[in-house]
Amino acid sequence: MNIRRLRPTTALVGAAALGLTTLTACSTNAGDGRTDGKLDVVASFYPMQFLAQRIGGSAVHVSSLTKPGVEPHDLEISPRQTADLSKAGLVVYLKGLQPSVDRAITQAEPRQVADAASYTSMEDHGTEVEGEHEHGGEHEHGGEGEAGEAGHEGHDHSGDAAADPHIWLDPARYAQVAKGVGKALEKADPDHAATYKKNTTALVKELNTLDQDFRTGLKGRSSDTFITTHAAFGYLAERYGLRQEAISGLDPESEPSPARVRGLHTIAKKDKVNTVFFETLVSDRTARTLAGDLHLRTDVLDPIEGIGSKSRGDDYIQVMRANLNALKKALGAK
Numbered sequence: 001m002n003i004r005r006l007r008p009t010t011a012l013v014g015a016a017a018l019g020l021t022t023l024t025a026c027s028t029n030a031g032d033g034r035t036d037g038k039l040d041v042v043a044s045f046y047p048m049q050f051l052a053q054r055i056g057g058s059a060v061h062v063s064s065l066t067k068p069g070v071e072p073h074d075l076e077i078s079p080r081q082t083a084d085l086s087k088a089g090l091v092v093y094l095k096g097l098q099p100s101v102d103r104a105i106t107q108a109e110p111r112q113v114a115d116a117a118s119y120t121s122m123e124d125h126g127t128e129v130e131g132e133h134e135h136g137g138e139h140e141h142g143g144e145g146e147a148g149e150a151g152h153e154g155h156d157h158s159g160d161a162a163a164d165p166h167i168w169l170d171p172a173r174y175a176q177v178a179k180g181v182g183k184a185l186e187k188a189d190p191d192h193a194a195t196y197k198k199n200t201t202a203l204v205k206e207l208n209t210l211d212q213d214f215r216t217g218l219k220g221r222s223s224d225t226f227i228t229t230h231a232a233f234g235y236l237a238e239r240y241g242l243r244q245e246a247i248s249g250l251d252p253e254s255e256p257s258p259a260r261v262r263g264l265h266t267i268a269k270k271d272k273v274n275t276v277f278f279e280t281l282v283s284d285r286t287a288r289t290l291a292g293d294l295h296l297r298t299d300v301l302d303p304i305e306g307i308g309s310k311s312r313g314d315d316y317i318q319v320m321r322a323n324l325n326a327l328k329k330a331l332g333a334k
Contacts, residue, residue: 033089033111035061039189042085044093044101045072046306047168048116050316051181052092055199059192060185065101069308071281072097077104085110090188092116092181097165112188119180120173122163125234125244166303170235171214171320175207210320214240217324222332225271227264229278229287232303242331243271247286256286268294275330277301280310299326 033040038061043049045066052062066072077100085108093101094116167173182200186193224243231246245267247256276291276298278284291298304319312322
């Protein structure tokens with residue numbers, strides 16, 4: 001997905017500030033990808049940062065290219081950040097989500113890179129995602145109790161230019177990515193391989209539990225359909241047999257067409273939808289307008305592209321559990 005939305009002032013100013021702050025440790029290392037004996041890991045945005053921190057633990061120093069509270073699609077990389085990428089011991093990113101990051105990595109040629117997209121399968125999810133609700137949301141990559149069993153380190157993404165990047169919102173796929181990041185850390189820093197193996201195992205177990213809690217928590221629901229601001233939840237919908245109806249497509253700030261709005265009115269009435277979800281990092285204006293027209297309630301369903309002051313939790317796991325509670329309420333799960 002190559003979504004580019006231009007916010008020249010905020011994006012470029014933010015990037016310039018990040019170039020002086022978030023990668024300071026990398027810019028002061030000894031040229032071996034380490035600072036004070038710890039591996040310097042640069043993450044492109046929060047879901048990658050979370051994996052690096054949880055798996056790397058005390059053996060790594062993790063910095064993020066995307067400042068907390070900034071919509072990651074909008075990020076522009078400064079020349080300073082591009083230079084600092086070349087000094088990192090490992091760069092963890094998701095190819096296709098942030099075009100400026102992809103270009104900077106190509107230019108910087110870091111020692112080691114971990115591309116999250118290479119560790120799991122990617123699919124196309126557009127404005128309407130029917131998912132696999134008639135089949136319970138199961139698919140080939142990790143059924144119930146199998147989160148993260150497939151590594152897919154050599155997965156071919158030659159046809160994935162427009163694929164939905166929001167793989168982290170499916171705990172099973174995210175567990176697959178966690179395993180890939182763990183192996184990348186082992187390769188970049190063999191001296192701490194045992195630590196990375198142990199931490200990867202613990203995190204995958206936690207993600208398996210989260211996956212099972214979603215399955216259990218969403219049982220007995222009265223509806224499968226939810227309406228949300230943009231199509232970020234296609235993988236989650238597919239995994240748990242739900243139907244995502246997005247106001248806009250994969251671009252969180254695109255305006256819906258009049259036909260799409262009319263269609264959502266019909267869907268909301270037909271499928272007994274009672275909630276319109278919005279998110280924390282983009283405007284809630286369109287969602288609130290639609291909810292007002294339909295006399296529906298609004299709530300937050302967070303795509304967890306970053307953790308900020310408005311997030312319902314301090315990390316990925318906490319916010320995903322908040323998402324589960326919001327979905328249970330909206331879908332009438334008992």
